[in-house]
Amino acid sequence: MNLALFIHTWRSQRIKILIVFVALTVWGALLPIVYGTFGQTFKDIIESGLIPEQMTQFGGGDIFTLSGSIALGAIHPISLVLNSIFAVGFSTAAIAGERQRGTLEVLLARPISRRMTYITLLAATLSFVGVAILATTLGAIVGSAIGGVLDELAVDKLPLVWLNGFLLFGAIAAIGLAASASFDRLSPALGITVGVVVVMYFLEVLGTFWPDARGLQPYSLFHYFQPKVILEGALSATDLALPAIVALAAIAWALFEFPRRDLAAPS
Amino acid sequence: MEAIVTAGLTKRYGHAARPIHLPGHGSAGEIRALEELSIEVHEGEIFGFLGPNGAGKSTTIRLLLGFLHPSGGSGSVFGLDIVRDSVEIRRRTGYLPGGIALYDTLTGERLLDYLANLTGRPPSRRDELCDRLELSAATLRRLVRDYSRGMRQKIGIVQALQHDPELAILDEPTEGLDPLMQRAFYGILDDLKSAGRTIFFSSHVLSEVERVCDRVAIIRRGRLVALEDVEALLDRRKRNVEMRVMGPAPVLEGVPGVSNVAVADGRVTCQLEGDVGPFLAAIRDSHVVDLTIEPAHLEEAFLELYQDEAEVAG
Numbered sequence: 001m002n003l004a005l006f007i008h009t010w011r012s013q014r015i016k017i018l019i020v021f022v023a024l025t026v027w028g029a030l031l032p033i034v035y036g037t038f039g040q041t042f043k044d045i046i047e048s049g050l051i052p053e054q055m056t057q058f059g060g061g062d063i064f065t066l067s068g069s070i071a072l073g074a075i076h077p078i079s080l081v082l083n084s085i086f087a088v089g090f091s092t093a094a095i096a097g098e099r100q101r102g103t104l105e106v107l108l109a110r111p112i113s114r115r116m117t118y119i120t121l122l123a124a125t126l127s128f129v130g131v132a133i134l135a136t137t138l139g140a141i142v143g144s145a146i147g148g149v150l151d152e153l154a155v156d157k158l159p160l161v162w163l164n165g166f167l168l169f170g171a172i173a174a175i176g177l178a179a180s181a182s183f184d185r186l187s188p189a190l191g192i193t194v195g196v197v198v199v200m201y202f203l204e205v206l207g208t209f210w211p212d213a214r215g216l217q218p219y220s221l222f223h224y225f226q227p228k229v230i231l232e233g234a235l236s237a238t239d240l241a242l243p244a245i246v247a248l249a250a251i252a253w254a255l256f257e258f259p260r261r262d263l264a265a266p267s
Numbered sequence: 268m269e270a271i272v273t274a275g276l277t278k279r280y281g282h283a284a285r286p287i288h289l290p291g292h293g294s295a296g297e298i299r300a301l302e303e304l305s306i307e308v309h310e311g312e313i314f315g316f317l318g319p320n321g322a323g324k325s326t327t328i329r330l331l332l333g334f335l336h337p338s339g340g341s342g343s344v345f346g347l348d349i350v351r352d353s354v355e356i357r358r359r360t361g362y363l364p365g366g367i368a369l370y371d372t373l374t375g376e377r378l379l380d381y382l383a384n385l386t387g388r389p390p391s392r393r394d395e396l397c398d399r400l401e402l403s404a405a406t407l408r409r410l411v412r413d414y415s416r417g418m419r420q421k422i423g424i425v426q427a428l429q430h431d432p433e434l435a436i437l438d439e440p441t442e443g444l445d446p447l448m449q450r451a452f453y454g455i456l457d458d459l460k461s462a463g464r465t466i467f468f469s470s471h472v473l474s475e476v477e478r479v480c481d482r483v484a485i486i487r488r489g490r491l492v493a494l495e496d497v498e499a500l501l502d503r504r505k506r507n508v509e510m511r512v513m514g515p516a517p518v519l520e521g522v523p524g525v526s527n528v529a530v531a532d533g534r535v536t537c538q539l540e541g542d543v544g545p546f547l548a549a550i551r552d553s554h555v556v557d558l559t560i561e562p563a564h565l566e567e568a569f570l571e572l573y574q575d576e577a578e579v580a581g
Contacts, residue, residue, distance in 0.1 A: 004384035012372065102368025106426070109332060110385035111358035262280075263334040265325045266368070 002112050002120045009124040013090065017128060021135040024082050028073055028139020029146065035069035036147020066152040067231035070140045074165060074227050079136065080201065086128035087169040088193050091176030094121045095258070096189040102266040114259040118181055122251065125173045126166075133165040154231050161227045167243035168225040172197055174250035181258035184266075221246060268346075270434050270465035271308035271331065275340030277301055278326050278489075300326040301489045303340060308467060308482075313460055315480030315497070316469040317569060323489040324469045325365065328436055331467075332362060344434060358387070361432035365439040365469070367423035371412035375402065375422050378411055382426045390429035397425060399451050416443040424452065428459070435459065436467045441475060453479055473569055477501070485569060505538040507561045508546070513554040522549045 043064045062068035098104035137158050144150045175196055179189035200220040207217035217223040224239040278301040301323040308314040318324050329335040333353030342349040344356045370378055383390040400421040420443040428435055441449045456479050470476050485493040516535050519528045523545045528537040539546055
């Protein structure tokens with residue numbers, strides 16, 4: 001890893017990291033607070049049968065348990081958007097964006113190989129993703145404490161929840177960075193990565209609302225993001241292994257493709 | 268020792284699904300960006316690399332620096348292979364890209380620090396370069412996005428040379444510089460040459476190539492069409508001669524090196540190539556009241572080499 005590039009990358013993103021960290025901490029805290037305050041009320045409404053059961057869950061999360069509320073916050077579109085700032089936005093711009101602006105020229109004129117450049121940018125991207133997931137996890141603790149339900153929280157399971165989230169968004173970031181290393185312009189890299197994320201998210205959410213579509217869920221990486229299951233002590237190794245395999249495949253592709261590409265003069 | 272050697276260096280781009288039929292292009296779908304370029308750049312010389320847009324200048328530079336992979340032939344820089352040893356080549360090279368793009372959100376100083384850190388060599392010449400290019404400390408503390416085009420170019424020159432590289436590859440280095448800064452830049456090149464550094468100088472500006480370069484290569488449609496000393500190239504140029512004479516005009520037909528002789532109303536014009544001795548001997552007995560021999564310029568040599576292309580285009 002090239003330390004100068006890594007430090008430069010972190011320095012250039014520090015304000016964004018701070019904003020995302022605060023936003024995800026607040027968001028991560030919100031649903032445990034809502035659960036602590038209104039959880040029993042919601043439960044009574046559901047038990048009354050007024051709302052169909054399919055509508056009480058979203059992406060494996062709910063509002064009737066602490067673990068469910070944490071999972072709901074983690075899979076919610078707001079969380080997805082905030083985490084995608086680095087997992088999609090930064091990763092796709094890291095190489096293709098610099099290439100489009102012409103600054104990759106200046107970087108690669110230094111004695112640093114393309115593989116090393118990629119590995120350093122991958123390390124930076126994954127560190128951003130890790131910090132963002134950490135903010136969500138921290139928010140869950142803060143929210144549980146504020147909501148007065150900290151004693152219900154399986155704190156010892158939180159590192160696994162963090163790891164599960166990190167692997168999901170790390171895999172997305174690896175796909176984004178692989179796309180970034182494969183194109184000369186930002187738009188195709190961004191388009192492909194956003195497309196992959198939207199389709200996978202749609203498949204997962206569709207399956208939670210429509211039982212007939214559940215067969216499509218295993219094709220979505222989001223299906224393997226199971227904070228509620230982990231907090232309730234029933235972790236499946238597949239939930240960690242599959243995102244890791246996808247990430248490794250994307251990394252292998254980028255390590256193969258990026259050094260072999262011709263980088264013609266920016267137009 | 269040679270700083271740069273290329274042997275039959277070739278770069279073709281394939282576009283199988285997109286047939287292209289343009290002059291200078293090979294079979295449909297294939298662009299010949301560079302064809303069998305063989306040059307040697309000596310250590311310690313300033314080597315000019317001339318050609319119009321699309322001739323293959325940038326392709327050559329990008330092959331030397333490992334941005335592109337050759338389709339054929341080979342190349343080396345300081346004996347290092349351009350494919351296998353690209354990182355080591357870049358460690359010993361400073362590169363100024365044409366139309367350089369910089370990180371706009373950094374200050375000039377931080378940008379130079381960052382690029383020096385990436386290079387891994389101390390920026391031993393930075394202060395001197397900034398001083399000569401009139402980049403003050405106050406200027407370096409400003410964000411790059413606030414810089415004018417000329418200031419960006421100065422930063423580009425400093426980043427390429429601040430670590431005192433053994434080889435500087437400069438693509439259109441004076442673009443955007445005012446005449447005073449151009450002069451300062453030529454002084455920097457002279458100093459680098461005196462210090463034994465090698466400079467590979469790509470430019471459209473023929474007058475500056477003529478001024479600073481020891482040798483020049485001219486490429487056209489990806490092929491080398493000339494490679495020789497600037498002096499030798501100029502010596503072979505036909506110079507325009509005009510003189511006014513009193514009395515009979517000198518007999519210039521058949522004089523070695525003289526051609527296109529025209530005489531009218533005491534005014535004699537001709538073209539002169541090579542040694543001026545025979546010409547001077549031929550006019551010695553004439554009463555010449557005025558004589559002008561225009562100096563040869565690289566531009567004429569360049570235009571002559573491109574003449575057939577212009578005719579084809581015309």
